[in-house]
Amino acid sequence: MQQQPSNVTKKELVDQVMQRTGYKRPVVRHIVQDLLDTLVDELAAGRRVELRDFGVFEVKLRAARQAQNPKTLQKVEVPPKQCVKFKPGRLMKARVEDGQLAASQSGAGDDARSASDDQSGRDPQGSSKAGDESELSPTVVNLPGAARSRVR
8 A cells, every 4th residue: 555645844854954054053944934935925916936947937817707506506707816937847747757756666756866966975874975175165056136146
């Protein structure tokens, strides 16, 4: 029997970033929250947010429609509303498909990240395989509405 995947909380994401970067929890928590707040602010302003290879967030207008109350079977008008749509990028699609393939082949729903860690040049503990680097190498991050910024 295949195991249901568990949810990942914001705290767990913060912990993973903390382990990979070596930054303290309050710093990572603040950065993650700022990123999420910025994402929401941009969407609320009606802007499309593109994160290369990750995906695209955009606000779409859902048309008005007629629905039916399942209890009374009465027709109800549902007004138009705006909703957030997400379209995954090609890298995300490929990684998710590889993860699903690995999980179905193992039969137990193993952590699909181990295969991606091999490709990223990091081992599961987050240290670099390239050698004994005492300092993190800079990473280029594409943020909406901003020039490329370097993150240490």
